[in-house]
Amino acid sequence: DAKTTQPPSMDCAEGRAANLPCNHSTISGNEYVYWYRQIHSQGPQYIIHGLKNNETNEMASLIITEDRKSSTLILPHATLRDTAVYYCIVRDEGGKLIFGQGTELSVKP
Amino acid sequence: DSGVTQTPKHLITATGQRVTLRCSPRSGDLSVYWYQQSLDQGLQFLIQYYNGEERAKGNILERFSAQQFPDLHSELNLSSLELGDSALYFCASSVDSRPNYGYTFGSGTRLTVV
Numbered sequence: 001d002a003k004t005t006q007p008p009s010m011d012c013a014e015g016r017a018a019n020l021p022c023n024h025s026t027i028s029g030n031e032y033v034y035w036y037r038q039i040h041s042q043g044p045q046y047i048i049h050g051l052k053n054n055e056t057n058e059m060a061s062l063i064i065t066e067d068r069k070s071s072t073l074i075l076p077h078a079t080l081r082d083t084a085v086y087y088c089i090v091r092d093e094g095g096k097l098i099f100g101q102g103t104e105l106s107v108k109p
Numbered sequence: 110d111s112g113v114t115q116t117p118k119h120l121i122t123a124t125g126q127r128v129t130l131r132c133s134p135r136s137g138d139l140s141v142y143w144y145q146q147s148l149d150q151g152l153q154f155l156i157q158y159y160n161g162e163e164r165a166k167g168n169i170l171e172r173f174s175a176q177q178f179p180d181l182h183s184e185l186n187l188s189s190l191e192l193g194d195s196a197l198y199f200c201a202s203s204v205d206s207r208p209n210y211g212y213t214f215g216s217g218t219r220l221t222v223v
Contacts, residue, residue: 032208043111043199043214044152051209087152095140095206096165099152 003027003090009104012082018075020103022088025069032091033064035073037084038102044087047073078107112136113215115200121221127188130218134181134202140164141183142203142212143175147196158183159206190222 005023012018024033035047048055048062050071055062061074075082087102112135122128134141143155145168154167158177169175172190177183187194197219201212 030208034211038152041146041197041217041219043113043201043216044212046211046213049209049211091208093208094165095203095208096142096154096157096167097201097212098154099144101151 003031003098004088004100006086006088006100006103008101009106011106011108012075012078014080014107014109015077018073018078018082018105018107020073020075020086020088020105021070022072023070024088024090027068027090028092029068030093033062033068033071034089034091034097035060035062036087036089036097036099037082038087039081039084044099047086049091078105080107080109083107111213111215113200113202113213115198115215115218117218118216119219119221121223122190124190124192124222126190126222127186128190128220130185130187130198130200130220132183132185132200132202132215134183134200135213138202138204138213139181140203140206141177141181142201143169143183143185144199144201144214145196146199146217147193150196152199155185157206164206187220192222195220195222 114133157165
């Protein structure tokens with residue numbers, strides 16, 4: 001079973017920052033937080049991952065709370081092409097990614 | 110192009126038949142994962158291989174089997190197909206199975222059972 005809780009849907013205005021929350025209250029110390037997105041029926045696309053520290057790459061930023069029980073994915077300037085289902089996943093030492101239902105992000109003009 | 114190649118892209122077959130889906134991982138990746146995505150189930154983990162050996166099993170039916178060959182490509186075999194097996198099947202690969210390495214997904218095979 002997925003170890004994360006995400007809102008089922010969110011809206012964001014084009015050009016604004018999209019902040020997608022995720023709760024993972026049962027995460028253990030050596031488990032990573034991963035974010036993927038899936039646009040329509042394409043293969044899921046890797047966005048970012050982190051263990052304890054905040055992370056940033058060319059796509060997004062990942063903010064992990066100090067207690068690691070929640071995190072936020074930030075898309076700094078959302079575009080219409082960012083409309084997708086976003087999955088927050090806790091990945092354990094076994095290495096499997098177990099997907100939940102994700103958040104359906106709609107970026108509107 | 111993610112570097113993970115799945116063939117065929119589309120497959121239509123009849124109930125009771127058997128099909129084989131193929132996946133070529135990204136160059137240098139040793140681990141292959143198979144997922145099934147149907148409309149009402151979301152992305153379900155099926156099975157993982159690492160360097161030719163099975164590493165983990167998820168919600169894979171007994172009618173389904175997989176293997177990873179010495180050249181690291183993988184095949185997912187689906188037999189005695191039922192209407193409910195209609196779904197997108199994704200393959201993903203990673204360097205290894207350690208949790209700090211992400212997966213790269215292919216574009217999937219859409220299976221329709223009629």
